Each structure stands twice: as C-alpha cells, then as structure tokens.
Amino acid sequence: MPMITTIPDLKTALPGPKARAIIERDAKVVSTSYTRDYPLVMARGEGCAVEDVDGNIFLDCSAGIAVTATGHSHPEVVQAIVEQAHKFLHMSGTDFYYEAQVRLGEELAAIAPMQGSKRSFFGNSGTEANEAALKLAKYYTKRDNVIAFFGAFHGRTMGSLSLTASKITQRKGFGPLLQGTYHAPYADCYRCPLGYRPENCAAECLNFIEDQLFVHLVSPDEVAAVMVEPIQGEGGYIVPPNVFLERLREITTKYGILLIADEVQSGMGRSGKMFAVEHVGIEPDIVTVAKGIASGMPLGVATARAEIMSWPPGTHASTFGGNPVSCVASLATIRLLRDGLVKNAATVGAHLLAGAKALMDKHQLIGDVRGRGLMIGIELVRDRQTKERATTERDAVVRECFKRGLLVLGAGRNAIRFSPPLVLTKQLADIALEILDQALTAVRR
Numbered sequence: 001m002p003m004i005t006t007i008p009d010l011k012t013a014l015p016g017p018k019a020r021a022i023i024e025r026d027a028k029v030v031s032t033s034y035t036r037d038y039p040l041v042m043a044r045g046e047g048c049a050v051e052d053v054d055g056n057i058f059l060d061c062s063a064g065i066a067v068t069a070t071g072h073s074h075p076e077v078v079q080a081i082v083e084q085a086h087k088f089l090h091m092s093g094t095d096f097y098y099e100a101q102v103r104l105g106e107e108l109a110a111i112a113p114m115q116g117s118k119r120s121f122f123g124n125s126g127t128e129a130n131e132a133a134l135k136l137a138k139y140y141t142k143r144d145n146v147i148a149f150f151g152a153f154h155g156r157t158m159g160s161l162s163l164t165a166s167k168i169t170q171r172k173g174f175g176p177l178l179q180g181t182y183h184a185p186y187a188d189c190y191r192c193p194l195g196y197r198p199e200n201c202a203a204e205c206l207n208f209i210e211d212q213l214f215v216h217l218v219s220p221d222e223v224a225a226v227m228v229e230p231i232q233g234e235g236g237y238i239v240p241p242n243v244f245l246e247r248l249r250e251i252t253t254k255y256g257i258l259l260i261a262d263e264v265q266s267g268m269g270r271s272g273k274m275f276a277v278e279h280v281g282i283e284p285d286i287v288t289v290a291k292g293i294a295s296g297m298p299l300g301v302a303t304a305r306a307e308i309m310s311w312p313p314g315t316h317a318s319t320f321g322g323n324p325v326s327c328v329a330s331l332a333t334i335r336l337l338r339d340g341l342v343k344n345a346a347t348v349g350a351h352l353l354a355g356a357k358a359l360m361d362k363h364q365l366i367g368d369v370r371g372r373g374l375m376i377g378i379e380l381v382r383d384r385q386t387k388e389r390a391t392t393e394r395d396a397v398v399r400e401c402f403k404r405g406l407l408v409l410g411a412g413r414n415a416i417r418f419s420p421p422l423v424l425t426k427q428l429a430d431i432a433l434e435i436l437d438q439a440l441t442a443v444r445r
C-alpha cells in the first residue's frame with residue numbers, strides 16, 4: 001500500500017459516494033444508539049492519517065476516541081499482533097496461563113503509579129476495567145458505597161454507568177442504577193460553583209464530601225471507594241488543580257476509603273506522563289486503563305496494590321479479558337511510549353496548547369483552552385463574561401473541521417477535544433490549528 005504523504009487531502013465532496021452507500025446500509029442494521037457526529041467511513045490508517053473509502057485523507061486528532069496511542073497501525077504493533085496471531089488467538093487467561101499476559105502484568109506493575117507490588121485484572125474495555133475496580137474495592141473493604149463526581153464518565157455497563165454522571169441520555173431509561181453511589185462536584189475551575197479562582201482555590205468543592213455527603217447521606221466508614229478521573233475526559237477535558245487530587249487523597253486515606261484513578265482516557269502517555277496522576281504526585285490504590293493501552297486492540301485493565309488484589313479464585317474473571325493478541329499489542333505500545341511517545345505527547349502537546357490559546361485573540365467564541373500533553377480541550381462560549389455554552393456552535397465547528405479534513409470530537413456540552421495519536425508532529429499540529437482557525441471563522445460568519 002502506498003505511504004500517505006499529503007495530510008489532509010480531500011478528493012470528493014463529503015461524504016463521497018462509497019461512504020454514503022455504507023452509511024445507508026449501516027442505518028438498517030447497526031444500533032441507533034451510536035453517536036456519529038459526521039460521516040467518516042474509514043478504509044485505512046497510517047500514523048495520524050486516516051483514508052476514507054473514497055480516497056480522502058484526513059488528519060486524525062481523535063485517535064478513535066483517544067485510543068490509537070502509537071498512531072494507526074504502527075508497524076511494530078502490527079508485527080507483534082501478526083506474530084502472536086500465527087501462534088494462537090485465544091486460550092483464556094482466566095483458566096490457563098500464557099506468558100504474554102504475565103509479561104504485561106510485569107510491565108504494568110513497573111509503570112503503574114503506586115509503590116510496592118501490584119497485580120492486574122484483565123478485561124476488554126474501559127467499563128470492564130472500572131467494573132473490576134468497583135467490585136474489588138467493595139470486596140476488599142467489605143463496604144457498600146462508592147463516590148464519583150459530576151461530569152464523570154466511567155462507562156456504560158450498569159456498575160460503571162451508576163458512577164457515570166456526564167450526559168443524561170447515558171442514564172435516562174436505565175434505572176434503577178446501583179444503590180449506594182453518590183456524586184460530588186468536580187473541580188471545574190472555569191465554572192467554579194463556589195466562585196473561587198484557581199489561583200486561590202484549596203479545592204473547597206471537596207468540602208461537599210465531608211460536610212454534606214458524610215453528614216447527611218452516607219457514613220464514611222461505609223464507603224468503599226472514590227472513583228475519579230485525574231483529568232475529566234468526556235466531561236469536557238477538565239484539568240483540576242493539583243490540590244483537588246491531593247486533598248482527595250487525604251480525605252480517602254483519613255477514612256480508609258480506596259482511591260480509584262480512572263485513567264482510561266488520561267493514561268498511557270496521553271497527558272505527557274505515563275499516568276496523569278504523576279503530574280500531581282499522589283498514589284491511587286487502584287488505577288484503571290484501557291483505550292490507548294493496546295493501540296486499538298481491545299483491552300482494559302485494573303491494576304491494584306497487590307495486598308488489595310488478593311480476592312480468591314472465581315470472584316471475578318473474563319473469558320476474553322487479557323487476550324494474547326491484545327497483550328502483545330500492549331507490550332509493543334508500552335515500549336514505544338517509553339521510547340519517546342510520552343515525551344512527544346508532552347512537547348507537541350505544549351505546542352498545540354500554546355497555538356490553541358493564541359487563537360483566543362482572534363476568536364471570541366473560545367472561552368477556555370486547557371489540557372495536559374495531547375489531551376486538550378477548547379471550550380466554546382457565546383459570551384466570555386456570562387460563559388453561556390456555545391453548544392450548537394461547537395457541533396458546527398467539529399463539522400467544519402471535518403469538511404476541511406480534520407477529525408476532532410466534542411467533549412462535554414460545548415468543548416472540542418484534541419486527542420490525537422501520540423505520534424503527532426509539530427508540523428501536523430500546526431495544520432490542525434490552521435484548520436480549526438478556518439472552522440471557527442466559518443461558524444462565526
């Protein structure tokens with residue numbers, strides 16, 4: 001297959017005829033619950049480039065929702081997959097042993113942001129990783145209740161969904177959800193519910209846990225865990241001040257509550273460090289990862305301090321979890337992350353963030369630009385004073401980017417997220433910024 005050299009490169013009106021035909025077939029047979037913002041039908045990918053079925057080339061700053069960490073079909077990842085596929089595809093790490101799963105457990109024990117020995121549970125997705133963490137926390141502490149945050153997205157299976165508090169469409173119609181789940185305000189400093197400024201904030205929003213939840217609703221000695229995204233992803237790419245996670249660690253330690261860091265979106269190098277909690281320096285008790293962990297192969301992992309993950313055989317398992325092909329893809333991914341991609345996420349991310357901030361001078365529609373590494377959110381507002389959410393404008397900007405060959409996604413009600421593959425170069429970042437600039441201009445008109 002020829003290398004893709006020009007990115008982006010549009011050849012047909014969008015969607016092209018082949019894409020249109022596939023979308024029509026999809027409408028008849030695929031669940032209507034999926035959220036497609038624009039009509040991209042992928043044929044192949046290479047690094048940060050995506051080619052659609054009509055031969056149009058796009059610059060991918062979505063990475064299939066923050067997944068393809070090493071870029072589309074990185075040759076080393078593909079080679080690892082092919083070699084493993086020739087040996088065997090499956091044997092279930094639940095009932096048998098194979099070395100790839102052990103090696104991945106060793107790697108995760110080495111990189112997970114906690115001291116001491118660690119063990120990992122292997123599933124297939126982010127929501128499964130969080131289900132495992134939730135069950136483990138309950139089992140270990142023998143406590144029933146859990147706390148999460150408003151704006152959080154932890155997945156869509158019933159346990160994780162009970163902790164998710166992002167969009168109401170995700171919960172509506174599915175009740176009753178898990179009993180004993182409570183939510184507290186997240187440190188969304190651009191919209192601080194208490195009116196504080198980030199400079200002089202001491203994470204007062206967390207007082208809600210001790211002054212309200214623990215006084216009126218749930219006794220702290222009956223709380224198993226607090227689950228938190230160190231950077232809120234689906235909620236709008238919200239970066240809390242360090243003090244928020246520091247105080248959360250203090251509160252959880254004080255009451256013997258486990259702290260679960262959901263790094264499904266922020267982990268595996270995306271934030272410019274292997275795990276986003278490393279920016280703060282706190283240690284969770286359990287960390288969950290998925291998305292970028294295997295560059296696109298399905299894998300979700302909950303890694304816990306070994307002392308916590310000591311539940312007896314049969315308490316939790318998964319037929320497909322820790323599939324050997326996914327495990328070797330993950331091992332290749334971790335090697336590439338260590339060998340430079342985490343660093344690249346930090347440097348190119350800083351470049352992209354500065355470029356997006358510079359666009360604020362030109363575009364009043366941008367209310368806030370924030371992020372760490374290649375996890376960047378651009379919040380659109382109708383008025384910088386009132387911060388009225390520019391929801392329809394955000395959707396329009398995402399579509400205008402697509403029309404110009406740039407793939408981005410929305411996050412939260414009115415933010416655009418940049419979550420490109422971690423192989424993004426500064427040159428490609430500049431192209432992305434140029435297209436964003438044009439898209440914002442088109443929507444303003």
Ligand SMILES: Cc1ncc(COP(=O)(O)O)c(C=O)c1O
Binds near residue numbers: 265
């Ligand atoms: C922070 C976080 N946790 C969990 C999930 C759920 O992952 P999955 O869709 O793989 O179940 C997501 C997905 O967007 C996420 O961003």
